[in-house]
Amino acid sequence: xxxxxxxxxxxxxxxxxxxxxxxxxxxxxxxxxxxxxxxxxxxxxxxxxxxxxxxxxxxxxxxxxxxxxxxxxxxxxxxxxxxxxxxxxxxxxxxxxxxxxxxxxxxxxxxxxxxxxxxxxxxxxxxxxxxxxxxxxxxxxxxxxxxxxxxxxxxxxxxxxxxxxxxxxxxxxxxxxxxxxxxxxxxxxxxxxxxxxxxxxxxxxxxxxxxxxxxxxxxxxxxxxxxxxxxxxxxxxxxxxxxxxxxxxxxxxxxxxxxxxxxxxxxxxxxxxxxxxxxxxxxxxxxxxxxxxxxxxxxxxxxxxxxxxxxxxxxxxxxxxxxxxxxxxxxxxxxxxxxxxxxxxxxxxxxxxxxxxxxxxxxxxxxxxxxxxxxxx
Numbered sequence: 416x417x418x419x420x421x422x423x424x425x426x427x428x429x430x431x432x433x434x435x436x437x438x439x440x441x442x443x444x445x446x447x448x449x450x451x452x453x454x455x456x457x458x459x460x461x462x463x464x465x466x467x468x469x470x471x472x473x474x475x476x477x478x479x480x481x482x483x484x485x486x487x488x489x490x491x492x493x494x495x496x497x498x499x500x501x502x503x504x505x506x507x508x509x510x511x512x513x514x515x516x517x518x519x520x521x522x523x524x525x526x527x528x529x530x531x532x533x534x535x536x537x538x539x540x541x542x543x544x545x546x547x548x549x550x551x552x553x554x555x556x557x558x559x560x561x562x563x564x565x566x567x568x569x570x571x572x573x574x575x576x577x578x579x580x581x582x583x584x585x586x587x588x589x590x591x592x593x594x595x596x597x598x599x600x601x602x603x604x605x606x607x608x609x610x611x612x613x614x615x616x617x618x619x620x621x622x623x624x625x626x627x628x629x630x631x632x633x634x635x636x637x638x639x640x641x642x643x644x645x646x647x648x649x650x651x652x653x654x655x656x657x658x659x660x661x662x663x664x665x666x667x668x669x670x671x672x673x674x675x676x677x678x679x680x681x682x683x684x685x686x687x688x689x690x691x692x693x694x695x696x697x698x699x700x701x702x703x704x705x706x707x708x709x710x711x712x713x714x715x716x717x718x719x720x721x722x723x724x725x726x727x728x729x730x731x732x733x734x735x736x737x738x739x740x741x742x743x744x745x746x747x748x749x750x751x752x753x754x755x756x757x758x759x760x761x762x763x764x765x766x767x768x769x770x771x772x773x774x775x776x777x778x779x780x781x782x783x784x785x786x787x788x789x790x791x792x
Contacts, residue, residue: 435584462507536558760784
């Protein structure tokens with residue numbers, strides 16, 4: 416089984432590692448740039464699974480699969496690579512504001528308990544006792560999810576790449592796809608190879624590449640790539656900005672440092688008195704160009720300070736931004752066959768949940784390939 420993966424963000428790297436464990440597989444990953452450079456490098460790595468309001472169907476199942484898999488995946492990767500992946504397992508604390516619908520949270524707590532997961536509703540007294548750094552009269556309580564977590568997306572991706580290499584995967588960076596075949600007819604003999612398996616060739620800056628399976632995991636790069644197959648999947652950019660601040664000490668209890676989130680603003684402890692704060696959600700106003708809006712980033716910082724006033728004294732030591740891939744006119748992510756092709760798979764358009772859904776996406780792609788081993792011509 417010869418598989419080519421195009422794209423080496425967290426999703427492409429996770430697929431490569433997952434497929435590297437399939438006996439007899441030959442996996443090659445191509446990307447125009449080094450790993451974790453695009454949306455992955457800009458992500459905060461907050462894994463909102465149990466605390467999300469997705470309660471059934473594929474949207475919930477993928478979250479559940481990923482949260483469960485991360486418990487084994489991180490130590491597995493650390494053992495193979497001898498890399499340390501910053502992994503905060505102290506949960507996510509979602510702040511409830513005055514306009515919050517507490518009944519909806521209570522219903523979610525019931526549903527999660529019936530599904531075997533934990534969620535807790537904290538009143539203001541409990542919140543103040545456990546997290547004294549949160550000080551805002553508009554906060555009416557909080558929902559604590561002890562089984563959700565946060566990790567460093569870049570460290571995770573680099574570990575996935577190294578572990579996949581350890582298992583025999585080949586990575587080639589600085590490679591661009593130049594052309595791809597149009598969808599062949601069912602009777603096109605030139606696409607039939609060996610045991611009735613259709614093969615395609617891609618024209619790249621490295622020359623022609625043939626494979627039994629192609630997996631497109633290129634985020635925003637998926638749109639021009641699928642267009643080369645004459646089946647364009649419309650994925651558009653949404654900018655996110657974040658910043659790293661240095662307080663010099665831990666907020667509240669140094670031994671309890673969950674991710675704090677409220678009003679779509681995340682305060683992420685990253686050790687040594689540093690915190691990530693983000694992220695903005697900025698849509699293109701003219702074409703696909705999105706110049707970073709500094710006022711929006713400042714408003715995110717001010718919201719974080721409103722939750723935890725001590726952050727007002729923190730110094731900004733880094734800001735960054737990245738483009739998230741958002742599918743147009745269809746839900747995120749886009750996972751499945753490219754229309755017209757039996758062996759070109761899409762694993763893209765994860766929007767704001769690429770890190771969260773990477774393990775489940777990798778599992779889904781692996782199952783699709785294994786279950787269809789050979790493709791009829």
